[in-house]
Amino acid sequence: MKHIQHTLFAICILLIWSCKPEDFGPIGEPQNIVKSIQGNWGLTKVTQIDQDASTKGFPYKQLDITAVYPYTDLAVAFLGDAQGNPTTFTITSGNSPKITDLTSGNWTVDNVKAPTAISLKNGTVVNILSIGSYISLKSGKLIIKKDKKLNGKVILSYQYEFTKK
């Protein structure tokens, strides 16, 4: 009996002794989202989303309106300085309907490390667009959303999908 106890005790000691922190490999450099946004982008898809219908569980929640007018004419350039900070932007609509009130000005983000919104500003006019998935940025797609609110509730959204030029 004592023999078994000694054996179990030795196994326990051995197991505890064998525990040690596991080494994980490096996960790589963090993605610089702001820098990924900088560049020239062409509009490739426009989706209109009835958020009110989504909230109520109604059918007919969204509609691809890209082909209705020449939305794909529209191009956006987000420029940055040498340090990668946002500076100016230009929006060239061509024959596309406007997607913001502005065609040029300065752009900023709400959070440099993890931006969720882009502010476009020219004088006193400010347009705020929200940024979609970061993952798509790696594959050269920028997804931007514009919300229209009523009494603080989002009623209608436009999702713009840009492809890097």
Add this chain to the structure above:
Amino acid sequence: MKKILLLIICSFGAIWASGQGKVTLSPAAFTSEDEVTITLDVTGTPLAGANDVYVWAFSNDGVGGGKDASTNGQWAASSEDAKMTKTATNIFTFKFTATTLFGQSPAELINFGFLAKSKDGSKQTPDYKPFKFDPLVFTASQFRLFPAKLDYTDMATVYFHQNLATDVNLQRMTNIKVSLSFYNEAGDPVGSKQNIVTVKESAILFSYSFIPERVITFPAATKLGKFSYQFTGTVKDANGLDVTTNGPVTEVVYTVFN
């Protein structure tokens, strides 16, 4: 003599109308779970010039199962929760969500009405009613708009679901087109376009997508308040000849996003 009589009737009509006040609801269409802002212009009513105005609201007018708003208080002593916000001379606003205001479920709420009054009830406006709540359950219909709420800068898509048409001519209609008319915030016509060819999405579904500024030309300073659409087409008569037929005119009030 007839003209004089007509003039007198019109004058009395105008005087009566000016003494009724003016109500605007935002959004124009709402369910019982949406937040609604009442804007009331009390010009010409007994409350004109007042600083303190209180709302007295009630649900389901004329349909049974109605309740007074929880904020009403007593007629001779309105609750402070019912006080409207003065935004300009004679202009007052009040924000509410019907399910909360009336303490009723969406299934129970059909419409609401209200009046404005002084705290002690010595002065009041006429009743403004009934304002219907949109259903919370989707109801398929022959005509549909996407998105349901939009302003005049948005893309609108109007649909005709021919399989849901109740009129025989609309069920048989071919060569389907749509006519659009646009109105400014005062309700005056701004422009229209007739007989636009629709997109045949399937054998039973026709649509047309548009942004007003791409359909009509209107001054940049003009804001559109509403538009109307009407699907038209042709049916064969007894001799096999094409005859024009028109669907009803559907009016859409633009939402003012804030």
